[in-house]
Amino acid sequence: MTQQADxxxxxxxxAGLAVGYxxxxxxxxxxxxxxxxxPGGSWQQMWDSLHLS
Structure with a gap:
């Protein structure tokens, strides 16, 4: 069964990750x-301390 996104x-x-949160x-x-x-866009290249959880 496939679920359709709202x-x-x-x-x-x-911004996309913040909206998703x-x-x-x-x-x-x-x-x-x-x-x-x-995921993360430019965060991946700019800040080594940022981790998505």
């Missing part, structure tokens, strides 16, 4: 679409 977030950078808190089923191989 919301699609375009972009897996800082708040959508999850509200219990909304969503998908984040991004072109980078990993």
């Amino acid at each position: 919301v699609v977030v375009v972009g897996g950078g800082q 708040y959508l999850r808190r509200q219990g909304v089923y969503f998908e984040i679409l991004g072109s980078d191989p990993a």
